[in-house]
Amino acid sequence: MTLHALQSRLARRGIQVAIGTLSNRQTGHNRPERPESLRAVAALEELFTLAPGALTTLLGPRRPRGRLPAGGLEHLRFDAVPGGPALAKIISEICPEIPNDVKVLHTEEEVVLAPGRVLREIRTRFLAQAGMDGVDRCFAVNLADRAHDLDTVQVKAIQNCRPGRVRGDYSRWLVATELLLDQVFNTGETFLVEYTAVIDQPIDEDEYFRAFGRSVGLYVLRVQFTPSELPVRCYQFQTTHAGQPRTEQEVHLSNARFVLTATQNPKRGVAGIRREWE
Template sequence: MRPRAPVTFETALRSAIGESGLTLHAIRGRLARRGVHVGIGTLSNWQTGHNRPERSESLRAVTALEELFALAPGALTALLGPRRARGRQAVGATERLRFDTVPSGTAIARIVGEICPEIPNDVRVLYTEEEVVLGAGRILSEIRTRFLARAEVNGVDRCFAVNLAEPGYDLDTIRVSAVRNCRPGRVRRDHAQWLVGTELLLDRVYNAGETFLIEYTAVIGQPIGDHEYYRAFARPIGLYVLRIRFAPSEPPRRCHQFQAANADQPRGERELALTDARIALVAAQNPGRGVVGVRWEWDPVPPIQ
């Protein structure tokens, strides 16, 4: 007589789903009505064993599934066992995020902890490209961001974006829209520190060693007072490319690129020639923690006659 195969989390979940007669779409909908949000792809990966719940939000979803399927408490969660050690799955020695080197670091760390409590060391950013679009009237129209990253552990399904706005901006009108391979999730605004943090839910779950490319746009639509833009890095990345696109009617008189270990420290600057008379382009290979950016000078606005 062949011994009975041991019951695993995925087999128990697959059995419960089959006995319920519900589709994954229906299960997702019923969980959402209970205030628990989980993607169809995630449910599919759980029942096939391709991935398993580990994050606190995912474990809450498993408990909700036990209730949905009228299972005994712990019928599924007990099969998960101890959480897998993430350090052994890492594909590289990712440096930990350190927000002490970026402006409003304490507030940023708090926002990241709220929207992505387990993400800070799950990915290695290989390449980041930004295009800052300035419209007529010296309006900061939008910031377009694309980045390529590699999962350092199994189960990476989200990342985050934090925008530091200028004092006086209406934070409630600033929003992040997805362009490719992601969608906005939770949003947190810190009006005291002028911060907008957005959770970015990836198109699928990525495991250690897999790379993913996402694009998103931060829509600002407000006048830019500080004549500069920079990106702050909480840990080193491979390559950073920044383009400042000025309105054709209002090119800057002069531009400088700068880099510093901290936004408040003296900067190393050099003058920057524009391409096409209205685009400032900067590429920083392996920038360390700190800031990389561009400042510019506009001619004074002529007085209204």
């Protein structure tokens, strides 16, 4: 029986399981543990005319969840960021079982602007620590400018990962990419991931921000301008909710024509840089 046929038969029983999830469980890449996942395993026992419990007993006890020295992790939430429900939905499509037990220790981003106020690319590097065994993936989501062609936005791996599933939400200008790690990490292990989102399109918006589903250790943002098109002012901003008033602080261009900001332990919400042109 193919995985698509298996998915269809489960759907007839009111159980929705993504093909990617079935494939990962078939290969042992991950295992069902949640109540709805165990319900699907019980349905498989019926499909294959096995005795009740024949498959579920093979799973063994639930895997222990590791604890990090910082005292555990916040649950990943998107209610404080722009388009939260749409964001959560598109992430669930590329990562049906979101790896909540991962603590981001440090994030660096570089936004590169080309002549004509073209957003060339956004380079991202982050250091994280696994809070459970079996961490093998993460995700990247880009909120594009409304004038952008989402079909041309590409996420390219640079270090320790490779692109997996990609989904686009054209009504919300979201592009989500699954990042498959080069190896599996267990509790307490740290790993570095680097990738770039190639946009290469003009932008209408005068700001760039990163949205946080939970607090992180340190966030560093650098915006690189082209010498022929420099802003007259730049402002660093941060807010706990995208719809709330935010505080701004002016930041100055360096001699190398970039602005650099660092935010220590930003909470859920957004942090970024706004620019004013002549």
